[in-house]
Amino acid sequence: MKDSFDLAVVGSGILGLAHALAAARRGLHVVVIDRDQKANGASIRNFGLVVVTGQEPGPSRRLAERSREIWLELADEARLDILHRGKLIAAQRPEALALLEAFKSGEHGAECKLLTAREAAAQQAGLDEKAIIGGLYSPFELRVESREVLPRLASFLAQKHGVVFRTGVSVTEIAPPFVETSAGRVHARKVVVCPGDDFSSLYPNLIARHGLQRCKLQMLRLADPGFKLHSALMSDLSLLRYVGFASVPEAGALRQKLTEERGAALANGVHLIVVQSADGSLVVGDSHHYGLSLDPFGSEAVDQLILNEFRTLFGKVPDVLARWTGSYASAKNAVLRDSPRDDVRLVIVTSGTGASTGFGLGEETITELFGQ
Ligand SMILES: Cc1cc2nc3c(=O)[nH]c(=O)nc-3n(C[C@H](O)[C@H](O)[C@H](O)COP(=O)(O)OP(=O)(O)OC[C@H]3O[C@@H](n4cnc5c(N)ncnc54)[C@H](O)[C@@H]3O)c2cc1C
Numbered sequence: 416m417k418d419s420f421d422l423a424v425v426g427s428g429i430l431g432l433a434h435a436l437a438a439a440r441r442g443l444h445v446v447v448i449d450r451d452q453k454a455n456g457a458s459i460r461n462f463g464l465v466v467v468t469g470q471e472p473g474p475s476r477r478l479a480e481r482s483r484e485i486w487l488e489l490a491d492e493a494r495l496d497i498l499h500r501g502k503l504i505a506a507q508r509p510e511a512l513a514l515l516e517a518f519k520s521g522e523h524g525a526e527c528k529l530l531t532a533r534e535a536a537a538q539q540a541g542l543d544e545k546a547i548i549g550g551l552y553s554p555f556e557l558r559v560e561s562r563e564v565l566p567r568l569a570s571f572l573a574q575k576h577g578v579v580f581r582t583g584v585s586v587t588e589i590a591p592p593f594v595e596t597s598a599g600r601v602h603a604r605k606v607v608v609c610p611g612d613d614f615s616s617l618y619p620n621l622i623a624r625h626g627l628q629r630c631k632l633q634m635l636r637l638a639d640p641g642f643k644l645h646s647a648l649m650s651d652l653s654l655l656r657y658v659g660f661a662s663v664p665e666a667g668a669l670r671q672k673l674t675e676e677r678g679a680a681l682a683n684g685v686h687l688i689v690v691q692s693a694d695g696s697l698v699v700g701d702s703h704h705y706g707l708s709l710d711p712f713g714s715e716a717v718d719q720l721i722l723n724e725f726r727t728l729f730g731k732v733p734d735v736l737a738r739w740t741g742s743y744a745s746a747k748n749a750v751l752r753d754s755p756r757d758d759v760r761l762v763i764v765t766s767g768t769g770a771s772t773g774f775g776l777g778e779e780t781i782t783e784l785f786g787q
Pocket residue numbers: 425426427428429430431448449450451453454455456457458459460461462463464465466584585586587609610611612613616617632633634701740741742743763764766767768769770771772
């Protein structure tokens with residue numbers, strides 16, 4: 416029957432595409448429905464950084480490891496460019512270095528490498544050796560240009576796996592085998608809903624029970640600094656934002672030190688991630704402000720806090736080429752997975768890590784819905 420599918424996926428962000436991929440790889444007939452003409456939410460506004468080191472030990476770390484494997488498979492299969500690999504955390508304070516040393520000696524530190532300031536600066540051109548006292552290099556991270564990779568992945572799913580995309584179409588009601596949309600009824604045996612931080616269109620009462628918030632982030636693109644980034648770069652403040660680091664006992668002393676020295680940055684959830692694009696420009700961020708209704712306005716003061724972190728490590732700040740905000744769902748737990756019905760799953764990443772864990776989650780959900 417026309418318009419009859421094994422699986423309908425609501426949302427064409429990275430989570431929706433990850434579920435479509437997992438289902439399509441099993442030979443299922445899949446439709447992806449999104450009210451936007453193309454993915455336009457968090458999934459294309461992010462750093463495109465697949466983070467493994469620093470994920471919370473347990474399910475998040477496991478999902479990130481599996482997702483990384485899938486990104487690497489897709490790099491070949493779907494010709495998705497990996498722009499750089501690995502991550503350097505540049506330690507500026509003794510408390511940060513102590514945390515990194517403790518992490519290195521723990522369960523997930525074995526394949527990371529502690530660096531002296533000289534080694535870190537030698538590895539990363541542009542980094543001011545005098546601004547740091549050491550660092551930790553993780554070999555696992557991957558960086559993709561999300562705004563290019565998401566459309567390419569969608570084309571790959573359509574061409575290689577016959578996934579059907581219905582864009583510019585809102586899903587209004589789900590009762591398999593019927594999915595009601597703004598463009599008529601779609602037939603699907605099962606449905607996965609990946610609505611990102613839209614809490615009100617589908618299952619609002621169920622979502623409300625999970626106590627979600629939304630988180631707004633500010634991001635900047637800087638002109639090519641004239642050096643090539645060896646890997647992604649993070650700073651001391653980042654160690655408090657990733658549970659895998661923040662849960663190390665040494666994090667307490669770092670938090671106290673940063674509260675004294677970088678109170679405004681902490682209050683605005685600012686930390687530093689720097690990644691590089693193919694044209695040499697840098698994507699730099701970010702900040703974190705929470706609420707249910709987020710204002711759409713970027714704050715210059717917050718941008719300056721981010722740029723100050725950059726200046727501390729690199730000395731000079733290249734011209735700002737672009738600024739944008741993004742938002743994602745946030746909650747105490749890393750992921751919301753719920754079953755409004757036996758044949759429907761709701762999946763929302765609530766820890767700002769969907770590019771890092773989405774593919775692994777997709778596989779788990781599809782196995783749960785369709786069996787081994
Ligand atoms: C600035 C920023 C930086 C980030 N950096 C990183 C990073 O480097 N690494 C990382 O792992 N994570 C990062 N994240 C988090 C990551 O981007 C998100 O976790 C992920 O993109 C969420 O994907 P999603 O598909 O669930 O949501 P979205 O990308 O928000 O997609 C949801 C889609 O669902 C559609 N939709 C919703 N409801 C309906 C409906 N009823 N009918 C039809 N369509 C509907 C929307 O139109 C939308 O396209 C970052 C996030 C931001 C904002």
